[in-house]
Amino acid sequence: MPAVDVPVLAVDGPPGAGKTSVLAKLIPFLGSAAAWFTEPNARLARGLDAPTHPSPAGHSLWFLRHEQAKARAMQRLAADPATRLILCDRNHLGALAYCYATHAEDSLPYRTARDFYARHVAPALPERVLTVILLVSPAESLRRRGGAAELPRWKQWFDPDLLERLHHFYTHIAPGLCPSPPRVIDTDHASIRDVLGEIAEHLRAADITLPGDPTDVPIAGSPEQDSAFARAYQQLGGLEALGHTASAPFDYRHGTVQLYQLGALHRTPDARTILWNPLANDPTLRAAS
Template sequence: MVTPAGSLARRGNVAERPRWKQWFDEGLLERLYAFYTEIAPTLCPTPPVIIKTDGVTPDTVLAQVAGLLFDAGLTEAAGRLTTATAPARRPELDARFAATYEALGGLESFGHPFSEAIAHRGGIVQLCQLGALHRDASGHTGLWDLLAEPERGAA
């Protein structure tokens, strides 16, 4: 978790698109922060882990997560955690998703891509800031809905 002021500062304090302005409303961010830090832990049988990230490095957060995994007996998973270096540039939208991306609202609806196209169950997926697109093996492209995939239980 990051404080509302920290979240706004990390994102430049200005919404890039009109629709994104809701996520730059400090009052909304304060209510979400209060919900996740004060209310949600009391609602859950197993309270969520909250790691405050204001003023800490990614390595510090990773060390905290590794410690929690280790404490939970997941030593192998704790040992595999690594930090990733941010890409030098933002990934481009894969051309196979361009028509669907635009038809469904483009940048306004999806935000910028933050992954390259990733192979997934015989198709491909591309993750964006506000959603994800999926192209199945037959070439049908649309919103990624993992629950709608017939082989959802497959490994």
């Protein structure tokens, strides 16, 4: 596989650490200079791309295979001359963290997940992969998210024991599973602007030039959903599938995009609204040459 010259930045960490909030500011700031992947979402996968078994083990394997497909897709995205950086909301660490922390009887054993990563994902990764791990204490994670799950299927992510084990994984194990030494940021007492500043410093240390200072981006409250995306949002499952809005709509490569907690929607130049999926070889996701 040919090497990818475009650097990759992956942001990972436990629930409530601020990953989506930070990326919802960073992605519009970078604009067409970046290609990006939302958090993997098995609920939005269809057909042959959907998990083959609805168990925790089946979903963990789906996430790891998604990382393998993503690594391959990066080759195509990097070939676009407009792309200067590839961004990822989570990477392989997310699936490994879950396998390490869960107590579900039908979960994928951590060692099996780690071996799958080593054999199938790591060899497909580009040469320049930078990782930022956002840490948050279990107590602060619960406080930020209201202390209780908004939907029943999110309940496990509010289990204090699971959060403790996730915190241990990201603190003591995850750094050794990154292709290069990660930037670890404790967000308990850090603002979004603080985290953006540390990420910018991490990129500059790797000789990656940014089109300005991301700490200058406006830090507003909760964005509203644009009416252009409302119908597609509901058809795809609404809150259950995509979560709350994470960004205001922004122009991106001749279309308009709105970010959500668990995905994104793209309004194409011909007024179609589709799920954002850079794994697909869709010419609407590429800049005009």
